[in-house]
Amino acid sequence: MRTPASIKLVAGxxxxxxxxxxxxxxxxxxxxxxxxxxxxxSHPLHVSTFAITLIGKILCYAVVAVAMDLIWGYGxxxxxxxxxxxxxxxxxxxxxxxxxIGREGSYQSDLPDFMVFxxxxxxxxxxxxxxxxxWAIFLAVxxxxxxxxIFGYFAFRSRIKGVYFSIITQALTYAAMLFFFRNETGFGGxxxxxxxxxxxxxxxxxxxTRLVLFGLSVALLLGTLILGRVLIASKFGKVLxxxxxxxxxxxxxxxxxxxxxxxxxxxxxMLCGLAGALYVPQVGIINPSEMSVANSIEIAIWVAVGGRGxxxxxxxxxxxxxxxxxxxxxxxxxxxxxxxxxxxxxVTLYLPQGVVGLWAKLTRREAKAAAAQAxxxxxxxxxxxxxxxxxAELPAxxxxxxxx
Amino acid sequence: MRVESSISRNAPADGQxxxxxxxxxxxxxxKPGELDLSHNVILYLDDITVSFDGFRALNALSLQIDAGExxxxxxxxxxxxTTMMDVITGKTRPDSGKxxxxxxxxxxxxxxxxxxxxxxxxxFQKPTIFEHHTVFENLELALKTDKRVKKSLxxxxxxxxxxxxxxTLRQIRLADQADRPAGLLSHGQKQWLExxxxxxxxxxxxxxxxxxxxxxxxxxxxxAELFVSLKGKHxxxxxxxxxxxxxxxGGKVTVLCEGSVLAEGDLATVQADPRVIDVYLGR
Numbered sequence: 278m279r280t281p282a283s284i285k286l287v288a289g290x291x292x293x294x295x296x297x298x299x300x301x302x303x304x305x306x307x308x309x310x311x312x313x314x315x316x317x318x319s320h321p322l323h324v325s326t327f328a329i330t331l332i333g334k335i336l337c338y339a340v341v342a343v344a345m346d347l348i349w350g351y352g353x354x355x356x357x358x359x360x361x362x363x364x365x366x367x368x369x370x371x372x373x374x375x376x377x378i379g380r381e382g383s384y385q386s387d388l389p390d391f392m393v394f395x396x397x398x399x400x401x402x403x404x405x406x407x408x409x410x411x412w413a414i415f416l417a418v419x420x421x422x423x424x425x426x427i428f429g430y431f432a433f434r435s436r437i438k439g440v441y442f443s444i445i446t447q448a449l450t451y452a453a454m455l456f457f458f459r460n461e462t463g464f465g466g467x468x469x470x471x472x473x474x475x476x477x478x479x480x481x482x483x484x485x486t487r488l489v490l491f492g493l494s495v496a497l498l499l500g501t502l503i504l505g506r507v508l509i510a511s512k513f514g515k516v517l518x519x520x521x522x523x524x525x526x527x528x529x530x531x532x533x534x535x536x537x538x539x540x541x542x543x544x545x546x547m548l549c550g551l552a553g554a555l556y557v558p559q560v561g562i563i564n565p566s567e568m569s570v571a572n573s574i575e576i577a578i579w580v581a582v583g584g585r586g587x588x589x590x591x592x593x594x595x596x597x598x599x600x601x602x603x604x605x606x607x608x609x610x611x612x613x614x615x616x617x618x619x620x621x622x623x624v625t626l627y628l629p630q631g632v633v634g635l636w637a638k639l640t641r642r643e644a645k646a647a648a649a650q651a652x653x654x655x656x657x658x659x660x661x662x663x664x665x666x667x668x669a670e671l672p673a674x675x676x677x678x679x680x681x
Numbered sequence: 682m683r684v685e686s687s688i689s690r691n692a693p694a695d696g697q698x699x700x701x702x703x704x705x706x707x708x709x710x711x712k713p714g715e716l717d718l719s720h721n722v723i724l725y726l727d728d729i730t731v732s733f734d735g736f737r738a739l740n741a742l743s744l745q746i747d748a749g750e751x752x753x754x755x756x757x758x759x760x761x762x763t764t765m766m767d768v769i770t771g772k773t774r775p776d777s778g779k780x781x782x783x784x785x786x787x788x789x790x791x792x793x794x795x796x797x798x799x800x801x802x803x804x805f806q807k808p809t810i811f812e813h814h815t816v817f818e819n820l821e822l823a824l825k826t827d828k829r830v831k832k833s834l835x836x837x838x839x840x841x842x843x844x845x846x847x848x849t850l851r852q853i854r855l856a857d858q859a860d861r862p863a864g865l866l867s868h869g870q871k872q873w874l875e876x877x878x879x880x881x882x883x884x885x886x887x888x889x890x891x892x893x894x895x896x897x898x899x900x901x902x903x904x905a906e907l908f909v910s911l912k913g914k915h916x917x918x919x920x921x922x923x924x925x926x927x928x929x930x931g932g933k934v935t936v937l938c939e940g941s942v943l944a945e946g947d948l949a950t951v952q953a954d955p956r957v958i959d960v961y962l963g964r
Contacts, residue, residue, distance in 0.1 A: 512821070512833045513833040513836075515818055515822055516822060516828075522811050522812060522813055522814075523809050523812075526805075526811065526878075528797070529803045530878060531794050531828045533794040536829065540830050
C-alpha cells in the first residue's frame with residue numbers, strides 16, 4: 278500500500294543521497310589533497326592552506342548547526358547554549374594537545390605553561406589520562422554528553438519549555454564561561470589553550486596533518502547528516518516532530534516526551550563535542566570566549582539562515598554566515614555584528630524557511646509557471662502547427678530587419 | 682519509562698482477572714497492571730476536589746462508569762467537565778479524593794503516558810492532531826505498541842499494524858485521505874482523525890470532549906453511529922452540548938454543575954428535573 282518509515286530507514290538516503298555522499302567524499306579525500314600537495318602554488322586550481330583551514334573550520338561549525346537543527350528544527354527546543362558543548366569537546370581534546378607539547382613550551386617543563394605560571398607542581402586529578410589520544414576523544418564525547426543528559430533530565434522533567442528553556446541554556450553557558458575564565462579552574466584561564474605542536478606525534482602545522490583533519494571534518498559532517506537522516510526517517514523522528522507540534526497529544530497517546538527529548542538533546546551535545554574536538558587542532562586555540570552567549574546565538578542564526586527542519590539547510594547556513602564573517606571581519610571588521618543582526622532580521626521576516634525554503638519556493642514557482650505555460654499551449658496546439666511555417670520564416674525576416 | 686512496574690504497584694498480587702460480565706469470581710490471577718473489572722466498574726471517582734487559587738473547579742465529585750457503558754456528561758460552562766477529564770488522564774492532580782480505573786489502578790499516582798498505556802484515551806475539545814504528519818502517520822504514531830525510545834528507533838510496521846490502520850481509516854472515513862498532511866483536513870475530519878487515533882490505541886475507556894463541535898449535521902449523525910457501535914466493546918464518556926447528539930447516543934446522562942453531579946439518569950428524566958432546567962436547559 279505504501280512505504281512505511283521502516284523501509285525508508287533501511288534505505289537511509291536513497292540513490293541520490295548516496296551519490297552526493299560519494300561525490301563529497303571523493304572531492305574531500307582525493308581531489309582536495311591532490312590540488313593542495315601536487316599543484317604548485319601559482320596554479321589556479323591550487324588549494325591553499327588558508328582555504329583548507331577555513332573550510333575545515335566551517336565544516337566543524339556545520340556539524341554543530343546540524344546538531345542544533347536536530348533539537349530545534351525537529352524537536353522544537355531552542356538551545357542558546359550549544360556553544361558550551363562545542364567548547365567542552367574542544368577543551369577535552371585541547372588537554373591532549375597541551376600534553377603533546379611536552380617540554381617545548383616556554384618554561385621547558387613537563388607541565389603546560391599556564392600551570393608553571395600558576396606555580397603548580399603537578400597535574401590536577403582531572404588531567405589524568407590526558408596524554409592518551411583515545412581518552413581525549415572519549416572525553417570530547419562523554420563530557421558534553423553527560424552534562425547535557427543531567428541538565429536535560431531536570432529541565433525536561435520539570436517541563437521547562439520555549440523561551441524559559443532557551444534562557445536557562447544561555448545562563449548555563451555563561452556560568453561555564455565565567456568558570457573557565459578563572460585561572461584556578463585549571464584550563465588556562467582567559468588565554469585557554471594554544472601553541473599546540475603535535476598531534477599523535479605528527480606536526481600540527483604539516484600540510485598532511487591539516488589534510489587529515491580536513492578529511493576527518495568532512496567525514497564527521499557526512500556521518501552527522503546520515504545519522505540525522507536515519508533518525509528523522511525513523512519512527513523516533515516522527516515522534517520527535519510530533520512532540521514539537523502537539524506535545525500534549527503525544528503524551529495522551531502514551532509516549533513520554535522526556536525520554537525522546539533527552540535522547541536527541543544528548544546526541545546533539547555529543548555531536549557538538551566531536552565537532553569541537555576537530556575544530557581546536559585546526560584553529561590552534563580554544564579559550565572561554567567560545568562559551569560566550571553571542572557564540573551560541575550565532576549557532577541558532579546559522580540554522581535559521583539555512584533553513585530549520587531540513588538537514589542540509591544548516592550546512593548552507595553555517596557556510597554562508599561564516600564565509601561572510603571571514604570576509605567582513607577582514608574588510609569591514611566594525612560592521613560585522615550589524616550585518617549579522619540585519620541578516621537575522623531579514624531571514625526571520627522574509628525567509629522563515631531559510632535559504633533552502635527560498636530555493637524550494639523558486640523551483641516550485643518555476644514548475645508552476647512551466648505547468649501554466651503547458652496548459653496555455655495545449656488548447657492552442659492545432660493553431661501552433663499552422664503557425665509553425667510562419668515561425669520558420671520569422672527569424673529570416675528578423676535577421677533582415679537587424680541587418681537593415 | 683517504567684510503565685509496567687509503576688502500574689503493578691497498584692495491583693494486588695491476588696487480584697482477579699479481567700472480564701466483562703461482572704460476575705463475582707475468585708481464584709483468577711490478575712496480571713500486573715491489568716484492568717480489573719470484577720465489579721463491572723471501569724471508572725470510579727470518589728469525592729474529588731480540585732481548586733485553582735481558591736476556585737473549586739471540582740467540588741466533592743463522585744461518579745461511576747460501568748464497563749461497556751456510553752455515558753454523556755452535560756453541564757453549563759465552568760461546570761468542571763474538562764477538569765474532570767484532566768484528573769482522569771493525569772494532567773491535573775486532585776487535592777483530595779480517589780480516582781480508580783477498574784478496581785485496582787490508582788489514576789492519581791500515574792503520569793499521562795502511563796494512564797494512556799493502561800487504556801484510557803482522550804480526545805480534546807479542540808482537535809489536537811499532528812498537522813505536519815500525514816493522516817496515515819498520525820494513526821501510525823497512535824498505534825498500540827511499545828512506545829519507548831529504544832523501540833521507536835528501530836520500529837517497523839508489520840501486516841497486523843497496517844491492517845489495523847487500514848480498518849481504522851475506513852471506520853473514520855478517511856481512507857482516501859491517508860497520504861494528505863493532517864493539517865489540510867476539514868474541521869470535522871480532524872475530529873474524526875483524533876477519534877481514529879484513540880481507536881488504534883484500543884483503549885478500554887474513551888474520554889471525548891465535545892467530539893462533534895464544528896461538524897455538519899451529516900457528520901454528527903455518522904459520529905453518533907460510530908459511538909453507538911463502540912458501546913459494549915469500549916466504555917465511552919462523552920462531554921457534549923449538542924442535545925440532539927446526546928439523544929442519538931441514548932445512554933445515561935450525568936449533569937455536572939459547579940464541580941459536582943447535579944442529576945443523573947436517562948435524558949428525558951434529566952431534562953424534566955427542575956434543578957437541571959434551572960441551571961442549564963432552561964436558559
